[in-house]
Amino acid sequence: MALSFFDQFSIPYALWIPLVIPALMFPLIIIFSTNRIIKSRYLATQHWIINNIIKQLMLPISIPGHKWASTFITIMIILISLNTLGLLPYTFTPTTQLSMNMALALPTWLTTVLTGLRNQPTTSLGHLLPEGTPTPLIPMLILIETVSLLIRPIALGVRLTANLTAGHLLMQLTSTAVLAISSTMTLTSLLALLLLVLLTCLEMAVALIQAYVFTLLLTLYLQENI
Template identity: 45%
Template structure:
């Protein structure tokens, strides 16, 4: 018996090797092509995109940026590759699992918090109470700010995974109804699937950008 989530189940393996998770590394195969092949319109578009994102991340990090913006551009590129590869037929969507998204968000958050607590202890504590807060509300603000900081990696991970799962499930649900439709309705279904696929491509980019930007903002608060 299978269910709607069976396509997200990383169970296929050969010789006890989980081949599904290897799809997370397929994006790296695109990188050598950028160095030895002639530049195309797609490669120029990607180069201009990464340059623009790098400039924006440098602005977010401020004057304390010491190369960390390159890390977040790489994070954006890695998530974009995984999201787009998941749109291809029979390719496992690794970014739809908390195993992958939490493995990206939690170490980043832990490193930010550890660095901030050790190096900028007073600055981190001052963030718990916004300026202008009445004295009676300070304990509640500290509690609320602490909870909001603690759930940051989970919100990052769940946001990315949930958005990828939702779009794929909608495509699967609509696709499974195609065998029982007439020719006219099938044409409408194919058009709807194409439009949804375009929407999913946009979601793949937007969610990667949101993940990278929020990680950059969390890092900028530590400095």
């Protein structure tokens, strides 16, 4: 039973066909059936939300970094889509896989570092040694700052993986408990079902917040290098 809890992190198949394909058809139909030329309340609301997100993301970044706005909003929308994908039936959440998150975190973090080394190498390397450091502590501080710099993509990937995995496992445990006690303890199963609904709403909020936090940390890393 313990191993079956992790089945939700694999793609379900029926007749050798991944069920994630028909599950994705419904949101895709909604997206592509909307006429992008004719203005509507849906498009106006979408543009308003995106503009406000861009303003919040670009707030800690200086003017030269504003050209990265389209890149960051694209990353955030991709993460929101992947994080919320697992809440659909017959799907799984790709961002619960550490390899997936590292494949996204490592190149984006490395891009910010290489940008700093190209535009202002002296300032970027100067972050490895705080000003006014005593001479005997210089080798140790350089080592510590280098480790803290290299651990950033790992922190990005592990944070995203851990938060989404924990939430999905908790939902799986609660739903299993509801099915197990529904025939014997009706009132308790109803309370557990209410808890499951609340956990689903919480997991939706976590999916959105983690996508925002991931992108916001990337903007802060970029600010150090521009």
